[in-house]
Amino acid sequence: MELLISLGKAFLIGGLFCAVGQILIDKTKLTPARILVGYVVAGVLLSALGLYQPLVDFAGAGATVPLTGFGHLLATGAQKAVAEKGTLGALTGGLTASAAGITAAMLFGLLVALLFNPKDKS
């Protein structure tokens, strides 16, 4: 039951993040790249203001999987590293915390390029 509730919360909040993104696609001339940048920076900002952590506590993956969660990860990484190492942590914290995701995306990108060929849209 607890699992179902957590899944439901993730669905609801994650879905809402995407629905907002759809408004940006349909109602503004923002390109996808700009929307992604906007989400990540918004995530850093919300996290810095202390607004994002409560959302993560509530919705779990519903808040961490959208790209605002990527921003949150960068911000909490910087926060933690600054607490441990001082000013240098501001430079190392963000990418250290998000290294798994970025490295995975690069690596899988390379593997896909090796294994597959681009195809026409049907």
Add this chain to the structure above:
Amino acid sequence: MSPTPQEYNKMSQKAAPGSKLWRNMLVAFLVGGVICTIGQGAMSWMQSLGLSREDGGAVTSVFLIFLSALLTGLNCYDDIAKHAGAGTLVPITGFANAMVSPALEFKREGFILGVGAKMFSIAGPVILYGSAASVVYGLILAIFG
């Protein structure tokens, strides 16, 4: 006789068919929700295996990125995204697709300046501005915290 650019802009906006916002939002909500639910399922599983919340989150991200990369390679991700819009753009899978699709597309231009450089053509700005924002935040903490 011919309209001014302002007048023509109005004419062309009138002539353009509107996108079906409510329908698109619903599909984006459903697809995006499902992706996050898969993420939550993976996260709960990882935590039940004894991983910390941070590590579980990292493994979940890697898993979703893998799924997205695979679907991109199999020529499926864009077919889902055509309908889902922001539902496949906003989750971490959209970030992965933004990196994998140019890597695949530009392999004919070689593995250095094709795959290697073009991989960051859409996702690069996300990493740059995300990191930059986190550095600004870290500096503020270091100075005032």
Add this chain to the structure above:
Amino acid sequence: MAVKTGKHTYLLENTPSVLSFGAVGSKKEAEGPLGQYFDVINPDSSFGESSWEKAESKLVQISVGQALSKGNFEPEQIDLAFAGDLLNQCIGSVYGLRDLGIPFVGLYGACSTMAESLALAALFVDAAIAKKALAVTSSHFCSAERQFRFPLEYGGQRPPTAQWTVTGSGACVVGESAAAPYVRAVTIGCIEDLGIKDANNMGAAMAPAAAKTIARYLADTHTRPEDYDMILTGDLGQVGSALLEQLLAQEKIDLKGRHQDCGLLIYDRQQQDVHAGGSGCGCAASVLCSFILPRIRQGILGDVLFVATGALMSPTSSMQGESIPGVAHLVYLSASSRRKGVE
């Protein structure tokens, strides 16, 4: 010899003929309403090549090959080739024509290139400085997407105003007056820009150019839309076509149901996921060479104004926030060499 009339129009007094023509397309074009009229259809849009750019050059080779073989011409008999496409530095045409040894004039008119190349070929033949001239252009959905928009596997959503780049090519051999279709007049268009910046709304960006060119041709020749069976624009699509009729209505020109658009003819917008219609150099070229020219030859269509429109922006100008300039060139094709109306 061509005679200039009015400010923008040239009457071709020797009425050169389109001697032969060829059209090639791929799967999506075959599934469209005109699929059966293409000379060559290959459902594999890579055409057996290792890159989309090579596939586009293959399209050029095939359509030129068809145009030559249907007229029993050898490449040596062709005095000049006028060709262009959407790819940077027109590599589709360059590599497609590389092995033929025909004197080559590379053109860039974006999607207006079919009318541009046909107009120039006809002018050279009319002036008797070329016996036979080739006009050819091409586009490929995949090579255009990766150059102008996103990688093919990128999960983007196309807005309803977006158009689908045709994978196809059309080629015409123009020669001395022999049989229909005849080229009777051409109008070279000016660059028109009414400030549209949305690269997903090319029809709106190009409609002003089409409207101006049509209005200028009608004024230069003192004719009316009623004098023609069809006024065929290149790839305005649904949005651009609606805007064209509105713009011409402001100039008191009523197309009276004679307007057709290649971008709307080539695909079935209800069944095929193409949004506002087809686009690309290959759109106007393949519709002209598969569907329109045979009908003029058979006399089903008498007089056709072929007005191909091009959007002259580049990815660089778009990123720098420039608006999209359009251009439209007109070629008057006729089943009869007898001059009518154009006096």
